[in-house]
Amino acid sequence: MTYTTCYDEYRLGGTSLSSPLYAGIWALAVQRHGRYGLANPVLYAVQGLTYDITKAQLPTYPGAVRADYVNGVDASGGYSYTARWFDWDDPLTIHVRPLYDDVTGVGSPNGSGWLDAVVNH
Secondary structure, eight states: OHHHHHHHOOOOOOOOHHHHHHHHHHHHHHHHHHHOSSSHHHHHTTGEEEEOGGGGGGTTEEEEEEEETTSSSSSOOOEOOOOBBSSSSTTBBBBBOOOOOOTTTOOHHHHHHHHHHHOOO
């Protein structure tokens, strides 16, 4: 039997990357604290210790560039690049606001300060 090793590329990011990372950080909190039950009350209570992208921060964080496969499958057809901004003057854009929003949720944890606050809540 012959096995062939193939090279492949896959774009990582968005919820497919952030959700497992956040779950891992939450698991650290559970290891230190014990079970919480419903996580939402704790997560909303420590929102001040998260990095929250808001409209006020947009001049310093204008957006990002997304790379996609031209053929939608692999890199053989090349790449296409599109710029993505938050709160662009377009009704179909991604909108952010202070505290919870559909794009950034409650924000990204700010390291050990966030972890300590969650554990001590």
